[in-house]
Amino acid sequence: MGTPLNPVHDLPPQAKVMPTAEVCAAAARIVDDVVTRGRSLDAVAARHLSKLPLRRHSEARAIAWGTVRWLYRYRPLLHRYLRQPLRRRDGSLEALLLCALYQYHHLDEPDYAVTTGSVEAATRLGRARARGLINAVLRSHLRDSRAALTSDEETCYATPAWLIKRLRHAWPGHWQQVLESANQHPPMTLRVNVARTDRDSYLRRLAVADIPAQPSNLSPWGVLLERAMPVTKLPGFAEGEVSVQDAAAQVTPFFSGQLAGCRVLDACAAPGGKCSQLLELEPTITSLTALDRPGRVYTIRENLLRLGLNCNVTGGDALVPGNWWDGQAFDLIVLDAPCSGTGVMRRHPDIRVHRRHSDIANYANKQEQLLEALWPLLTPGGRLLYITCSVLPEENDGPLHNLVSRQADARPELVTTAEGLATDLGCQFLPGPYHDGLYYARIRKD
Incomplete structure (x- = not known):
């Protein structure tokens, strides 16, 4: 479940209103x-x-x-x-x-x-x-x-008891932070398109437009708005100078490793936030395939068009590579896997209404299937970057432990940042005031 590029925010009314x-x-x-x-x-x-x-x-x-x-x-x-x-x-x-x-x-x-x-x-x-x-x-x-x-x-x-229990077990020192964050309004963060401008210049444009904002401490490309607003009112949005993307979703390049000269697959790519960022930062990528279900790829194309970017947008099922893969191995596979979304509950509050205890095991099973299906598509020496917007270990380290135990050529490469929490195999960003909760882990193929 990826973070939406153009999220709908539950904006609190700015002044006293009379509800009709x-x-x-x-x-x-x-x-x-x-x-x-x-x-x-x-x-x-x-x-x-x-x-x-x-x-x-x-x-x-x-x-x-x-x-x-x-x-x-x-x-x-x-x-x-x-x-x-x-x-x-x-x-x-x-x-x-x-x-x-x-x-x-x-x-x-x-x-x-x-x-x-x-x-x-x-x-x-x-x-x-x-x-x-x-x-x-x-x-x-x-x-x-x-x-x-x-x-x-x-x-x-305001959270079901089963989920509170899971969060307390997973994060005994942080579970309250996760739950309290879920009851706050989500921040609105922009990602500056460095192929067209830079963050300092864009911050000055916002100041001229009287839009209060500050640089993100997590992402060097991120701009945190003081208050959410329609994208139509953002300077340069229509021209592709910025996208809406949570700061924790902007750190994919920190974990992906070298991009120049690589063949890249972005699996489960819609709406295109991660693939477009990689293209913005590294124009010498040999090729990039953005894959998602046929009914979702239009969002990728729309965002690439607005940003002035191009790649191979493909509709298909990541679980069945034979229906869309050309047989050429990839140097980097980015898998932003479907998950429970427990790291983005404030952005999608219906997650707490719809999710059930049994869903977590079902998501973990689907994630394992995706990892197994995509692993053969990776060239020796290539990297698989696994991402979720979950904070539950069963969906994060869990499927990767199973992959590593089954694939003799799978070697974890632990990459962490000062802002993230190191896990057995990856890095967990817990939701906080200025970003959502996401998990990143990189596995190299020997």
């Missing part, structure tokens, strides 16, 4: 689709927000993203006020109430406006008869002095 019934209903529909129907937050948000006036998008997005983020806190709180559980078909009402609870506690909106907007939104959701229930539940909450109390870790960290 239209906005409350749209946010509730998004939350209902995610929580009740198990759909992707990004996908359903794009569909429902398209029906709102553009000026209302950021407000509805903030409510929906925040409600999903804090679901494990406010759902138990909501149940306190219900005389009997809501029926499954009442998912839109539960979502509407959860959105209201989130707004009361996190957004700078008058309580009476949240209540009124939510009650009126029931009609827009086709549930006008529930207006009285909505009003009664919300007023009960406002009278409840215990509302802010959290009695257990699941509600405190």
Whole structure:
């Protein structure tokens, strides 16, 4: 699961706003689709927000993203006020109430406006008869002095207990940092295209445009914005001078090793952040193949076009190289493997809603299959760079230990940085204030 180049941010409203019934209903529909129907937050948000006036998008997005983020806190709180559980078909009402609870506690909106907007939104959701229930539940909450109390870790960290247990076991000294980070708004970081400009020059352009920013301490190409904003308002974005990419996702070149004169495969490449960065930094790469499923490669092409870059974009399944590989071995294979996404939960808060305990073993199995399928494509002396946006060892060191034990010619090359934590075989960046959680490890073929 790669970090998106142009992520949708849950922007907190900049000033006190009056939530309209239209906005409350749209946010509730998004939350209902995610929580009740198990759909992707990004996908359903794009569909429902398209029906709102553009000026209302950021407000509805903030409510929906925040409600999903804090679901494990406010759902138990909501149940306190219900005389009997809501029926499954009442998912839109539960979502509407959860959105209201989130707004009361996190957004700078008058309580009476949240209540009124939510009650009126029931009609827009086709549930006008529930207006009285909505009003009664919300007023009960406002009278409840215990509302802010959290009695257990699941509600405190708004995270399922099974995941808290796994994180505590994996990172006994850092698990709270990981969970607290997941409940913060994600930073918006840019990657400067050094083929077109440099970071200092771009920072000056931002200053002229009155956009507060600072250089990233993790990535020498990174620019951290003080506040997230639409990419259409970024100087030079359309011209390919910058891309949106988390700072921890920008350090691929530190771990990849030499690029000049290499044949490179970027497997699971969409939306193209890593392959485009390698092309920006090293124009003398002999060839680069960016591979992903046929339905995803359009995002790679779009970003390469904007950046003025070219490579061999291929639609195919990394597990079946025979369908797309030309038989010529690669000097470097970058595998940004599908994973649980536990390092990017603040950017994708629905991860905590959708993931299950059993998913981790399933992801690890898929990762092992990918490593085994791609290893024969590597030339002797070549390198495989394995990357995930997970913080769980079962998905990181685990699949690599199995690869090394099965392949006699696989030799780990431990590469670390001051900002990352060394593991048995790689380097783990835990999510922090200025970057997401990613794992990197390099294996050389003897």
